[in-house]
Amino acid sequence: MSEWWKKSVVYQVYPLSFNDSNNDGVGDLKGIEEKLPYLSKLGIDVVWLNPIFESPLVDNGYDISDYEKILPKYGTMDDFLSLLKEAHKLNIKIILDLVVNHTSNEHRWFKESCKGKENPYSDYYIWKDPREDGSEPNNWGSTFGGSAWEYVPSRGQYYLHCFAKEQPDLNWDNPKVRQSIYKMMTKWFELGIDGFRMDVISLISKNPEYPNAPKEVPYTKSYYVGASNGPKVHEYLHEMNEKVLSEYDVMTVGETPNTTSKQALLYTNPNRKELDMVFHFDHMHLDYGKYGKFSDIKFKMSDLRNVLSKWQKDLAEGWNALYWSNHDQPRAVTRFGNDEKYRDKSAKMLATLLHFMKGTPYIYEGEEIGMKNVPFDSLNDYRDIETKYFIEDLRNNSEPEEYIRKCVYLKSRDNARTPMPWNGNEKEGYGFSNGKPWIKYSPDNKNINVEDALKNPNSIFYYYQKLIKLRKSMAIITEGDFKLLNKDDSDVFSYVREMEEKKLVVICSFASKKVNFELPKELVKHISNSRLIISNYDDSNLELPQKLPLCLRPFESLAYYIEE
Structure with a gap:
């Protein structure tokens, strides 16, 4: 198979917020298709779509109820096939988000699994008996707050959910689960997609002992002690590669939380035949505080340099996925640059630093025009499930409202999720939609938008365009x-x-x-x-x-x- 992804630049599209073609306030597939010429002008090679599958949207699509159906809000399967066809005409590849650590609790597999211990899906999820006192099997907390275990009376057992209770974890130790997933992946490849970004793929194999987490481990990440980089994760990914991935000329990138650079090499070394590259989180943790992600701490440049150079060195035989931001992170220019006086200069500097490193660069929508964090009027304006939990948690810890507002402004995932501003006209919904948007617009859209960027030959957009052209023309950038x-x-x-x-x-x-x-x-x-x-x-x-x-x-x- 070719390694075309080494010379590619990936652009991440958050479908809810990219472009709304039918004015219902929600982005959709036809809206994405409309903007393919814009992406082609930028020069990118691959579009990664966040989940477009049927979902109750408890976690904005990362709770999938049917892997083979398109969420009606986004359109139809015909709309997707049209998008895929038009993208390919422009030599743009499409990769989808593979969310197979967990499903939605609305998925038919889970509904059947809840009915009892004697049915074909009873072992599709991770069920455990209560302890003698009826409490949870262990002390793990979930990412979005509360216990990682939920009791189901019909089974008299708890199921594991590392994320929201509406996102039960699949049991990868069950070969039928794996075969069901591989079959689904094959169907998408046969439709012509060009790869998958794999959500929290380092969590799919659990420690069979399900050990309690030490008290000093942050509660919302305590499941890491038995869920990250588990005993069979590499066995399962090698099997996936052998049965599915090796049959197609595609790219894969795994999201691997709580994974070191040495561990990442196990995922990405081509001789092992697992994944092409992984997203690490080491540079995302440099500004964490006592509450983890939600803090007002500023990163140290020396720490950033140490982390990124370490990954360059340690993955010399693997491959790096290079990114500053995504749908789970705040805006890069606010976090790592200066989003006021030097917004333009620092956005371009960050792009320069990243795009000349060895690896595949990822551009998150709006990054190419220097979008920054969103100064919402009220904490009630935030829509993200994680943010809402932490607002409540910080209040329960008697933190001042001003401190909470600052932490949320700096770190909420909603900073990256406000609608893409195609122009600076508020009356036109900034070119995103004529309907009421699912989340509020950023007031900065008047001055930071695509239309203005395209008119200015010295804009951040054209700087990204030049970086991408250099990458394609200079072998030293990809091979040096x-x-x-x-x-x-x-x-x-x-x-x-x-x-x-x-x-x-x-x-x-x-x-x-x-x-x-x-x-x-x-x-x-x-x-x-x-x-x-x-x-x-x-x-x-x-x-x-x-x-x-x-x-x-x-x-x-x-x-x-x-x-x-």
């Missing part, structure tokens, strides 16, 4: 080795990509002031052979300056190509 530079610099993240006699030097400042940068001595001798291939300042030096140190302006990024 990665080497960290100036690892102790307090403000500048710099690295070099090397291939044969060629070098690509990437210099990115995270400072909001001017700072000096010392070019390593081994590169100084190549100054005369260098040329600037991209910078987020229009007047940057075209060659590495003879006079060193280099003075970097706020959030300045520079990429120099050296051919010895």
Whole structure:
């Protein structure tokens, strides 16, 4: 099979919020199809769609009630096939979200499983007897609050749900479950899709002992002690590859929470025949606080540099999935850059840093126009199940309302889920919909929108477009080795990509002031052979300056190509 995904750039579409074609306030498949020319103009190769399957939408589609039907709000199967056909005409591939750690409690498998212990689906989910006092089988908490176990009187047992109680975990130890999943995957591949992003795939194999979690482990992630990177996860993924994935020229990316870079290599080393790449979370945890994700702590650039360079090194024989944000994370320019005075410059700097690393870059919708976190008027405006739980949890811990508002503003998943602004006209629903949107619009849409970005030749959009073109034209970006530079610099993240006699030097400042940068001595001798291939300042030096140190302006990024 070819490895086309190594040279690809992926664009993530959140269907609920991308484009509404029928003005019911919800994005849909026809709306996505309408915007394919825009995505083609950007230059991306692959579109990843968040779940489009039938679902009660308790967790915005990550609770699937039928894997083979399209959610009516999004359209029909014919609409999907039309989208797939038109995307392929533009040489854009489509990958879907595979959510098979759990289903919805409305799925027919689960409804049957609840009826008793003697039916074909009784063992499709993870059921456990109560302890002697009738309590839960262990002390695991769920991601969205409360126990990870729910009691069902008809069976006299508890079922496991690592997420909401409406999302029961499937029992992957049951071969019938695996075969049902493989059969479903095959049907989608036969329809012509180009791969899957696999939701929390590192959780599918549980420790058969179901051990209690230590008290010091955060309650909402306590199931990690027995659910992440379990004893048979690699056996099951190898089986999936053998029975399904190896039959098609497709890409796979696994979401692997609580997974180290060393463990990730087990998933991604091509000799093992499991997955092509994985999403890690190490850089997403750098600003966690006493309540975990919901904090007002700022990341340290040195920590970010250490994490990203470690993954570059440790997955040299595997493959990295490169991302700043997605549907589960706040906006990148707010989190890692400066979303006020230097929004444009820091958004471009972050793009530069990421797109020149080794791996497949992922762009989350709106990232290419520099969308930032949303200043909702009220905490009641948030729609996300996780956010609602943490608002209540922080209140129960007697935290001040002002602190809660700040934490939620900084970290809520809803920051990434407000509708895509296609223009700056509020009366037109910013080009998203003429109906009432399922979630409020960001007030920043008036100044941050696609229409304005396309009119400005120096916009963040066109900067992304240029980065993508460079990636397609320069083999060193996808094939070169990665080497960290100036690892102790307090403000500048710099690295070099090397291939044969060629070098690509990437210099990115995270400072909001001017700072000096010392070019390593081994590169100084190549100054005369260098040329600037991209910078987020229009007047940057075209060659590495003879006079060193280099003075970097706020959030300045520079990429120099050296051919010895």
